[in-house]
Amino acid sequence: MTTDTAQAGRVMLPGGEMLAWSDLRTADGPAGGGPIAVLAARVVPAGARVLLAGPHEPAFLDQLAHAEVTCLLRSHLDGAALASLAADRAVRVIVGGPAGLPAGETYDVVIAASGLDPVESIEGARLGWEAVLATLVGTLRPGGTLLLRLDNPVGLHRIVDVSPWYADRDDAAWTIDGVLDSGHPANLDQLRGRLTGAGLTPDACFAAYPHPAAVTAMVATGDLDRETSVGLFDAVLHGACTGGYADRRVLQDPARLAVDALHAGLAGALAPAWVVLARRDAVPGADRADLPVALAQTGPPGVGVIEVVAAAHGWHWRVTDPPTRAEPSVGPYASRTAAYRDAGALTGPVPPGRLLRTLLLDACLRRDLDTVRTLLSGYARWLDSHAVDGWVSGAPALAGVDNVVVAGDEFAVLDPSWQAAEPLAVDVALARTLWRFASVLVTGGYAHPWTSTLDLAGLTVVLGGMAGRELDRATVAAAVETEAAVVAALRGLDAEGRLTLVDELGALEPTSPPPGPESYQQLREAWLRQREELGRVRAVLGWTEDLLTSRERALRRADAMIKLLNGSVSYRVGRLVITPARWAKRAARAGKRRLRQALRRRVVREEQQ
Numbered sequence: 001m002t003t004d005t006a007q008a009g010r011v012m013l014p015g016g017e018m019l020a021w022s023d024l025r026t027a028d029g030p031a032g033g034g035p036i037a038v039l040a041a042r043v044v045p046a047g048a049r050v051l052l053a054g055p056h057e058p059a060f061l062d063q064l065a066h067a068e069v070t071c072l073l074r075s076h077l078d079g080a081a082l083a084s085l086a087a088d089r090a091v092r093v094i095v096g097g098p099a100g101l102p103a104g105e106t107y108d109v110v111i112a113a114s115g116l117d118p119v120e121s122i123e124g125a126r127l128g129w130e131a132v133l134a135t136l137v138g139t140l141r142p143g144g145t146l147l148l149r150l151d152n153p154v155g156l157h158r159i160v161d162v163s164p165w166y167a168d169r170d171d172a173a174w175t176i177d178g179v180l181d182s183g184h185p186a187n188l189d190q191l192r193g194r195l196t197g198a199g200l201t202p203d204a205c206f207a208a209y210p211h212p213a214a215v216t217a218m219v220a221t222g223d224l225d226r227e228t229s230v231g232l233f234d235a236v237l238h239g240a241c242t243g244g245y246a247d248r249r250v251l252q253d254p255a256r257l258a259v260d261a262l263h264a265g266l267a268g269a270l271a272p273a274w275v276v277l278a279r280r281d282a283v284p285g286a287d288r289a290d291l292p293v294a295l296a297q298t299g300p301p302g303v304g305v306i307e308v309v310a311a312a313h314g315w316h317w318r319v320t321d322p323p324t325r326a327e328p329s330v331g332p333y334a335s336r337t338a339a340y341r342d343a344g345a346l347t348g349p350v351p352p353g354r355l356l357r358t359l360l361l362d363a364c365l366r367r368d369l370d371t372v373r374t375l376l377s378g379y380a381r382w383l384d385s386h387a388v389d390g391w392v393s394g395a396p397a398l399a400g401v402d403n404v405v406v407a408g409d410e411f412a413v414l415d416p417s418w419q420a421a422e423p424l425a426v427d428v429a430l431a432r433t434l435w436r437f438a439s440v441l442v443t444g445g446y447a448h449p450w451t452s453t454l455d456l457a458g459l460t461v462v463l464g465g466m467a468g469r470e471l472d473r474a475t476v477a478a479a480v481e482t483e484a485a486v487v488a489a490l491r492g493l494d495a496e497g498r499l500t501l502v503d504e505l506g507a508l509e510p511t512s513p514p515p516g517p518e519s520y521q522q523l524r525e526a527w528l529r530q531r532e533e534l535g536r537v538r539a540v541l542g543w544t545e546d547l548l549t550s551r552e553r554a555l556r557r558a559d560a561m562i563k564l565l566n567g568s569v570s571y572r573v574g575r576l577v578i579t580p581a582r583w584a585k586r587a588a589r590a591g592k593r594r595l596r597q598a599l600r601r602r603v604v605r606e607e608q609q
Helices: 030-041 058-063 074-085 128-139 156-160 186-196 221-226 229-243 254-263 330-337 358-366 369-383 426-442 456-466 473-493 495-506 522-564 569-608
Strands: 011-015 049-053 069-072 091-096 107-112 141-150 201-210 215-220 273-279 295-296 304-311 314-319 339-342 391-394 405-406 409-413 420-426
Touching: 011 074, 011 215, 011 391, 030 058, 030 107, 030 141, 030 215, 030 295, 030 522, 049 473, 058 141, 069 473, 074 091, 074 254, 074 391, 107 229, 141 186, 156 201, 156 254, 186 201, 201 221, 201 229, 201 254, 201 522, 215 221, 215 229, 215 273, 215 339, 229 295, 229 405, 273 314, 273 569, 295 405, 304 358, 314 405, 339 473, 358 369, 358 405, 358 426, 369 405, 369 409, 369 426, 369 456, 391 426, 420 473, 426 456
Parallel strands: 011 091, 049 069, 049 107, 069 091, 107 141
Antiparallel strands: 141 273, 201 215, 201 273, 215 295, 295 304, 304 314, 339 420, 391 420, 405 409
């Protein structure tokens, strides 16, 4: 029997509900549901009936406001909270396992963006992954769409995780999923096979980064496997992993691993999760929603999800929300905000080419100074081409090596939405870019062709020389101040946070670990650099101590010789002979002075007469 609760009769309890459990974990999730919610909005037609199976944050429903939504949850607490938050929407909530779905009800779209495991309740007979899939597929109308997320048991998040996956003892770990569980598909091919066996036709598939619980970037797996060196995917994966693991401890740098996987053609296979679209009784040639190639949510919250879609002549940008100028407030420094993000600038084509950061790192690792000089001098000339009277503004002012793509001899800004609030001197903009690259190169532990005794400012000056510019340390210091102001503006830091950031950037040394995730691998590399530096310092101290010891011994020998000579007979006889001569010499000098003075007085008297 169905029991209605106090939430306006919109929470149904068919049985199997978990009364003292909650699946909602919104602290780490992206705002507004992230790219998965945007993709869901793309595949849900207006007025469609949607089954939202499993836990989803309430903001996910905002993307489905144009549809009739039924939520299937296993937690009574989550159901009551969701019904309260969605009191003004046409949302129905069913709390219980998949078996509690009303018989005979069908839906146009079924969404399981949290996977199938959180759909099944432990209060009752366990169905298993395939049985839950079959139940959900049975509710799809002919031509309906299933949107499903599957976590990768050997994905990047498990490779970099400090704790092994099989040691999870959290309350949420009712079962621990891994490749040992044959009931779960373990890769994309197995997932497609299970979907086909359930009567669905797999359609599009996206690799989700950086973590299954907090997806901020999705890239179509087909394009990801083909375009292994494109700068767009390089920047998207690197940015998602850098931001997604900023406050986590990891074994190795996830951003570096994701980019390496991309260039090796394994970014799709090592994705932390996959999001798959499949249709029931798909009609050949049927119209499909305008699916994007990539979706990413980065930067200030006001921008939303950025999409990249395929067009007749390459890829183009598309912004899901109305273009806004996202300029974060920084308290007392609000009037001095150094940067902002303008989503309205993302209207044109995505420039082709490889990311400048990747090209420079590759050249440094190969000790190819000619390529480094060519790239840096080309970047400096590109900056000059956008400068007016020695000042550069807009997107080029902030376009560093991580936001510039190179195609042949052409340089272009990849994401033009990052804008400088005020123009920057060309040398300061160049020094900022070079300092940021130097910090990545040195603190990241990359091998490079320059001496290890150079500090960050010194290496920045050297890189400036390779770019054909004579930079000094004062310019580098101004560039570091600019970098602190830009980062503080983009993070929305207050005055105290900005001062702390300035101190942190100023304290970076070649022996410092890189900012960002606490990677044990990079911490070990930093420890090795510190040990090498301490060894060099000990060697210098040892050499200095040996030099002081030898000088002290020489002084002792000289002192002993002086004492020996002072006590000899010849020294005493010579002193008796020399002493009267010195007296006579002094007397002669005194007589000459008196005679000279007498003659001078006589001349003066004669002149007066």
